Amino acid sequence: MSVPAAGTPERRPLPPPEETGLVTSLTHEGEGVVHGGKTVFVAGALPGERIRFRRTRRRRQHDEAQLLEVLEASAARVSPHCPHFGVCGGCALQHLEPAAQLSAKESELRSALERVGRVAPQRWLAPLCGPVFGYRRRARLGVKFVRKKGCVVVGFRERAAPYVAQLHGCAVLARPAGELISPLAAVLNELTIREQLPQIEVAVADNATALVLRVLREPAPADVALLERFAATHGVRFYLQSAGIDSVRALGEPAEALYYRLPRFDLRLEFAPTDFIQVNGPVNEALVARAVEMLGLGAQARVLDLFCGLGNFTLALARQAQEVVGVEAQATLIERARANAQLNSIGNAHFHIANLAASLTDLSWLRRRYTHVLLDPPRTGAREVLGTVAALAPQRVLYISCHPGSLARDLGVLVHEHGMTLEAAGVVDMFPHTAHVESLALLSAAEPRGEAAASLA
Numbered sequence: 001m002s003v004p005a006a007g008t009p010e011r012r013p014l015p016p017p018e019e020t021g022l023v024t025s026l027t028h029e030g031e032g033v034v035h036g037g038k039t040v041f042v043a044g045a046l047p048g049e050r051i052r053f054r055r056t057r058r059r060r061q062h063d064e065a066q067l068l069e070v071l072e073a074s075a076a077r078v079s080p081h082c083p084h085f086g087v088c089g090g091c092a093l094q095h096l097e098p099a100a101q102l103s104a105k106e107s108e109l110r111s112a113l114e115r116v117g118r119v120a121p122q123r124w125l126a127p128l129c130g131p132v133f134g135y136r137r138r139a140r141l142g143v144k145f146v147r148k149k150g151c152v153v154v155g156f157r158e159r160a161a162p163y164v165a166q167l168h169g170c171a172v173l174a175r176p177a178g179e180l181i182s183p184l185a186a187v188l189n190e191l192t193i194r195e196q197l198p199q200i201e202v203a204v205a206d207n208a209t210a211l212v213l214r215v216l217r218e219p220a221p222a223d224v225a226l227l228e229r230f231a232a233t234h235g236v237r238f239y240l241q242s243a244g245i246d247s248v249r250a251l252g253e254p255a256e257a258l259y260y261r262l263p264r265f266d267l268r269l270e271f272a273p274t275d276f277i278q279v280n281g282p283v284n285e286a287l288v289a290r291a292v293e294m295l296g297l298g299a300q301a302r303v304l305d306l307f308c309g310l311g312n313f314t315l316a317l318a319r320q321a322q323e324v325v326g327v328e329a330q331a332t333l334i335e336r337a338r339a340n341a342q343l344n345s346i347g348n349a350h351f352h353i354a355n356l357a358a359s360l361t362d363l364s365w366l367r368r369r370y371t372h373v374l375l376d377p378p379r380t381g382a383r384e385v386l387g388t389v390a391a392l393a394p395q396r397v398l399y400i401s402c403h404p405g406s407l408a409r410d411l412g413v414l415v416h417e418h419g420m421t422l423e424a425a426g427v428v429d430m431f432p433h434t435a436h437v438e439s440l441a442l443l444s445a446a447e448p449r450g451e452a453a454a455s456l457a
Contacts, residue, residue: 016055018068023049026104030092030435032067040065043159044086046074046096047104076100081133081171088165090139090156091172091433098432102127105427105437112404113425117412121441125426128290130282132432137174137204137260138279141181143188143197152189154181154200172433174204174281177211180234184211187230191223201241203273205258210273212239212248227251239273245332248274264289265316269340275333276309280430287400287428287440288316294424294442295372295398297321304370304392306356306385307377311337311349313400317374318349325365326351360388375399381406383413390418397443400428404437411441419446 021034023045032045034053039062045051050072057064070077080086080094093101106127113119142164145152155167170178188194196216203210219227219240227238228251238251257270260277262285271277278284291313297303301321305314308326310333318324318341326349328334334351341349352365356377360366366388373394375382379402382389389397397420401407414420420443428438 018052018054019065020050020052020071023047023051026108026435028108028435031064034065038063042067043092044095045070046077048074049077074100084155084165084167084170087158088156088167089159090165090170092159092435094433098129098132101432102129102427102429105429105435108437109404109407109425109427109439112408113411115408116405117408117410117415119408119411119415119422121422121425123424125424125440127426128283128286128428130280130286130429130432133171134174134178135280135282135432136170136172137202137281138277139173139177139202141200141202143199145189145195145197152185152194152197154185154188173202176234176236177202177204177209180209180236183230183234187226190226192220193217193223201274203258203271203275203277205271206260207256208258209236210239210258211236212241212273214241216242218242224251237273241274245274248272262288262316265292265319267315267319267340267344269310269312269315270343271310271336272332275336278312278430283428283430284312287430288313290440291374291398291400292316292320294440295374295396297372301371302369303372303374304365304389304394305374305376306382306389307375308337308351309333309376311340311351313374313376314349314351315340315344315346318346321372322348324349325368325370327354327356327365329353329355329357356382357384360385366392371395373397377401377406379403379406381410383410386410386413386418390414390420393445395445399441399443401439401441402430402436404439407439407441411443414443420444421446 021036023032023034025033025047027041031041031043034040041062042053042065044067049070052069053065053067055063055065076097077095078097085094141154142157143154144164153164153166155165158165168182170181199214201212231238239248240251241248259268259270261268297320303317303321303324305326308314308328314324314326326337331353334353337351370392373389411422415422423442423444425441430438
């Protein structure tokens with residue numbers, strides 16, 4: 001091994017050379033893909049663009065690169081609405097016009113169905129869309145006291161680093177949360193526990209905005225007074241979480257439960273500030289309506305809603321069907337679903353707790369006959385219950401998905417192994433300006449019977 005002579009400056013490695021290339025597509029994270037030699041992913045680049053870039057990180061299957069210049073821009077490129085775009089990791093596609101974002105998501109869904117599931121729908125559905133800004137009613141924000149800056153920063157994680165992005169506002173968060181980031185950071189900076197606050201859960205309900213502070217140390221009386229003053233000034237509610245979900249408690253006197261409405265079905269659904277609810281309220285309303293419409297329920301329909309949560313789909317389905325059974329693994333959500341059924345005077349919706357990621361055997365609700373099934377699983381999909389669903393021989397199955405890959409895999413099983421027909425599929429733009437793809441797919445039995453046969457004719 002050679003050692004530089006004394007007094008000789010050590011040579012530093014030269015930076016990687018600049019390259020040019022044509023962007024052909026987007027990754028699942030919204031990065032531009034450049035082929036030619038080893039594939040490279042370039043954040044900020046769009047399909048059809050010729051760009052100048054420099055590789056910054058080597059990986060086994062691909063490299064990552066920094067975008068240096070757009071030499072030939074896409075016609076779909078637009079100026080980002082948010083000044084934090086490019087640093088904040090909350091959005092990936094604000095530089096791509098919304099119509100082109102939808103087209104990219106449809107292409108990803110189509111590709112996944114063909115490549116993973118080896119299936120194609122008989123028809124493609126028009127995408128479900130809503131507002132592209134001010135839509136996000138649930139979010140988890142990072143909090144960090146940065147000594148070098150001498151202040152607390154609040155925001156999403158940075159796009160290419162593990163740091164919290166210092167935001168002054170957020171264009172995609174629902175009001176008033178999006179406008180409160182700067183004043184919120186300012187009041188947190190005054191707390192004695194400002195270095196023991198790692199995150200904030202945001203939940204914007206129809207009747208209030210909840211901010212759940214994860215606290216690693218109990219706030220002092222002076223801290224509580226500051227937070228109460230902020231809450232009164234800005235019309236928000238603070239909650240404290242000192243450990244797990246069960247430790248969440250309201251700061252001050254408990255208030256009216258948080259809720260959102262589904263007016264088309266005359267429903268009010270109450271939820272806790274850390275419960276899962278669909279992020280985009282207007283799109284959720286449209287999605288629930290489309291689910292009910294596509295299942296085509298009659299007065300004698302009996303529906304099984306798996307992964308039912310707090311009853312978002314279950315209770316709307318119950319307005320149309322003879323009976324609906326909702327099943328969910330989380331006991332707290334089942335408790336909430338039962339309370340929501342009672343709140344809305346719905347007596348034909350029944351709820352059960354079951355681990356849907358395990359084998360389902362000898363359960364009372366499985367020994368019944370169902371005409372329709374709705375699946376709304378997490379990102380991992382519904383692999384474990386597909387055989388059970390097929391054995392129930394429903395007339396129709398509606399699958400709502402938050403991951404194209406697991407959806408395609410599961411549709412392939414239902415079509416190729418259980419003889420179902422994939423009638424329709426389409427995207428749901430639940431997360432505009434992100435690369436996240438939600439979708440839905442309708443399947444029918446291989447040999448529809450009775451009421452379903454008539455409705456499908």
